Amino acid sequence: MDKKPNEVLVSMKNVEDYALEVITLLNQGAQEVDIKGVGRDIGKAVDVFNMIKDKLGNGVELGSVSIGSESRDKKRLSFILLRVKKVY
């Protein structure tokens, strides 16, 4: 799967690892970071967002949410894309 700039694809690692990855991108100057979860990792993507929200509070907000499905290995998988926006 293509990884776009400022997109964190949630997969095998811990929730904490992905949350830290997003926070690092924000600290490095990114205004927005997309958290992507596919298939069974959709729930984990939401966990990652909640952990970031816990840590940064009003410093971030949920910008937009996209939902859809994509094909992988001939199977149709749902995905979610959570856009985290920095708030000043």
Place this chain on the structure above:
Amino acid sequence: MDKKPNEVLVSMKNVEDYALEVITLLNQGAQEVDIKGVGRDIGKAVDVFNMIKDKLGNGVELGSVSIGSESRDKKRLSFILLRVKKVY
């Protein structure tokens, strides 16, 4: 867990069952139906939305998405709330 009017809580049943439940509510006159998924059922809630979108096409749209966490049995669980809106 409280079940509000026009809210379908995704849990043990098949994706098809929940999709049918939402479509039935829309056919009975509901303008909006919330699909709720908690914890490991978050991904299934997204599957339900995608199936409804497949079946009804431009007849429905994703109104809004809420994300958060709630306590259950002293554990913190993420949830997602997908609002399906009828389009005319």
